[in-house]
Amino acid sequence: MTASLTLVIVAAVLFGTGITVMLERSLTRVLIGFLLVGNGVNLFMFTMAGAPGLAPILGEGVDPDAISDPLPQAFVLTAIVINLGITAFMLALIYRSWWLAQLGERGDLIxxxxxxxxxxxxxxxxxxxxxxxxxxxxxxxxxxxxxxxxx
Incomplete structure (x- = not known):
């Protein structure tokens, strides 16, 4: 197995496990599944970026085919930030759900x-x-x- 095939298999396992865990009713499991799917997608994007190359700065004497593509790296960084924001929102939902469950019949009124x-x-x-x-x-x-x- 090559390194890229290993990354593809790991990404597929993360994606499949995340989807499976997301189908549960518990909000905590949905959050864990979302994190697994997000990491799997990031790994897929990283794998699809191709072989690593030189820095993406085109100077004199640099072959354009030897430069790595910076766009997939930017996509992965953007996906990480979006994943963090959605995770924070889902944690707030989980906390609110737990808080309302603890109140019982009284509901939201204290x-x-x-x-x-x-x-x-x-x-x-x-x-x-x-x-x-x-x-x-x-x-x-x-x-x-x-x-x-x-x-």
Whole structure:
């Protein structure tokens, strides 16, 4: 077996295992399968890049056929970054799912009784202050009416 055939076999095994694991219902297994598929695809792209060559800088006296293609390397780096972002998103989904499962029947609502009491006091203060404002405005209007608007 040559090195490239070995890489192709390893990539195929990673891809197949990842697809198999992704078909499970558990979000953790879906994440693991996604990581395996991502690594398998990266290995396929790396293998398809061809034989390694010189740096992709064309200078004088350099044969263009001896230069390696930089595009597959850029694709692999981009795929790694995208894979990292999707992995972070899926980890957040897994954590949120676990958190909601731990809450049980209560669901997403967590009641804080002290906070509710403070909110009720603030609301009562707002009603009191608005009533005082209404009385003050009414008193000014009545005084204005008594003066005949000459105020």
């Amino acid at each position: 009641v804080d009784e002290d906070e509710m009491a403070e909110d009720a006091e603030e609301t009562a203060d707002l009603y009191r202050s608005s009533e005082e404002d209404d009385r003050a405005v009414q008193a000014v209007l009545e005084a204005s009416d008594e003066d005949g608007g000459r105020g």
